[in-house]
Amino acid sequence: MKIGIIGGGAAGFFAAIQAKTNYPESTVIILEKSKKLLAKVKVSGGGRCNVTNSTPSISELSKAYPRGGKQLKKLFQEFSNEHTLEWFTSRDVALYAQDDRRVFPVSNDSQSIIDCLMAEVNQLDISIKMDTAVKKLEATVEGINVFFDDVNSVFFNKVIVASGGSPKKDGLRWLEKLGHEIVTPVPSLFTFNMPKEKIKSLMGVSVENATTKIQGEKLIGNGPLLITHWGMSGPAVLSLSSFGARLLADKNYQFNLQVNWTNEQSQEVVREGIQAIISEHGQKQLQNMRPYNLPSSLWLYLLNKVELPLVQKWDEIGKKGVHKLIEVLANDVYEVSGKTTFKEEFVTCGGVSLNSVNMKTLESKHLPGLYFAGEVLDIDAITGGYNFQAAWTTGFVAGKLK
Structure with a gap:
């Protein structure tokens, strides 16, 4: 199986890692349009990376999301903030929670998180293609063709879109053309x-x-x-x-x-x-x-x-x-x-409507084999590590490709 991940941010990396872990024989490729990987991870929390929040209950955790909290509540059963803490600490990234429950690496350096994710991707033999902007997707009998311009495309059996938030609706037209409802993005945070x-x-x-x-x-x-x-x-x-x-x-x-x-x-x-x-x-x-x-x-x-x-x-x-x-x-x-x-942590309210997605699996209701993770969805949170938690959780669930 060939799996394409569109977006080299937190959700994209986590989705790629889960997909390869769940389907070790598959080929997994991350497609990133810019020259930078994990850019938001780098600048988050003033360069310390606010990995998640240590809120003690899923019920409390889901209240931090003005949009998507109800749906995330169910997804948190599969991968919660506690799972995030366990995932990173089991890979030798020591974490600590401040009094306000924001969680950071003990190193107080976002590079610790980036190095951990990069090491995991390298160990799993996941490929990364930079400077690779996706223009459109097209359904085929066996999967999805991913186009980089009007002519050049690559076939994937499954595709996970983790392209992040778009400040304007135009940036999501390629997904709207497939039948997805797009909630007009506006700034949040x-x-x-x-x-x-x-x-x-x-x-x-x-x-x-x-x-x-x-x-x-x-x-x-x-x-x-x-x-x-x-x-x-x-x-x-x-x-x-x-x-x-x-x-x-x-x-x-x-x-x-x-x-x-x-x-x-x-x-x-x-x-x-x-x-x-x-x-x-x-x-x-x-x-x-x-x-x-x-x-x-x-x-x-x-x-x-x-x-x-x-x-x-x-x-x-x-x-x-x-x-x-x-x-x-x-x-x-x-x-x-x-x-x-707020700092470099640009967050949008809006994106692919949750009505267009099967919220148990994060698969598109309009194109079988297409999944979503991260801020491209109409999910966002208050400050405090909650937006990253949504990225880890949706990446984990989308990476099951169920």
């Missing part, structure tokens, strides 16, 4: 630009636990929030951009962001917290008593924003002052205008 907001002057300041909301919508993000020189980033923003990817695209990335710096569920709880400070530390100046352990520069910024004097004593702020503090702490509003890609 991006940071928020705030060109008009003065808070940018606090770049580098972070809050450990904030809650974010798009004004007028139900979506909520939470976790650490980082102020940057262009606006805001960190998990509280990135998760919101992921779950709200299509909504924010429809808004053309122009909206108001509500920030709750306290992470408290209700404003009443914030009110009680402020009253407690007034009771216990009423004689202290506002600038010297920070609620919720907020960074000093942020607290001073918020006081200036609501025009409360830094030297005023807590027991002198009155009802109006209490109200101002509740609003700025629990319902602070910033104008967002545009987005910035």
Whole structure:
């Protein structure tokens, strides 16, 4: 059997390894359109490679996927994050989990992951062809012809498409022509630009636990929030951009962001917290008593924003002052205008619709012998190693060629 893998990224490599492991007598060839292999693996996690996430249950793991979580829940039974940890550690790649459950190689170098995958491919005698862009696929009686231009093609009995996310629908036309439904790609996992907001002057300041909301919508993000020189980033923003990817695209990335710096569920709880400070530390100046352990520069910024004097004593702020503090702490509003890609980790929401795929085997419903793995599918996740986990899982399942 001749098996073609389109794409030399994480999902492509893993699919190739599984296919060759499952069918040792077969010929497996990876076709990569660029001059680089495993490019995203190289840059992920600031060059450390965030391999997966150590979330303890499949149920919890699947919640990290705004698109595809329900379907992945079943696929995780076959290859979960625990299987990923086992797979790499059994090949002498030591891994560790941070407090936030993101998993990295102990070397803190993505090259460890690349070397492991390359070694496996070489050991299994899997071929790699670089600079080989696929233009179209054509069904035959026994399999699929893969065309590199209008004339030149190679026959494969089975093909796994792991070509990654495409920023535009045009990049997926060749799959649409086969009858697959394509969900128009839009960016996911991006940071928020705030060109008009003065808070940018606090770049580098972070809050450990904030809650974010798009004004007028139900979506909520939470976790650490980082102020940057262009606006805001960190998990509280990135998760919101992921779950709200299509909504924010429809808004053309122009909206108001509500920030709750306290992470408290209700404003009443914030009110009680402020009253407690007034009771216990009423004689202290506002600038010297920070609620919720907020960074000093942020607290001073918020006081200036609501025009409360830094030297005023807590027991002198009155009802109006209490109200101002509740609003700025629990319902602070910033104008967002545009987005910035999160590091080099470009992720798309969209791709081949899961309706076009048998989600037990990842085989196409339109072309027998054609399978999908990785981000070419309409599957994506929040930041934290989840997108790589989807690549390992779908690569593993597609590589069964069932």
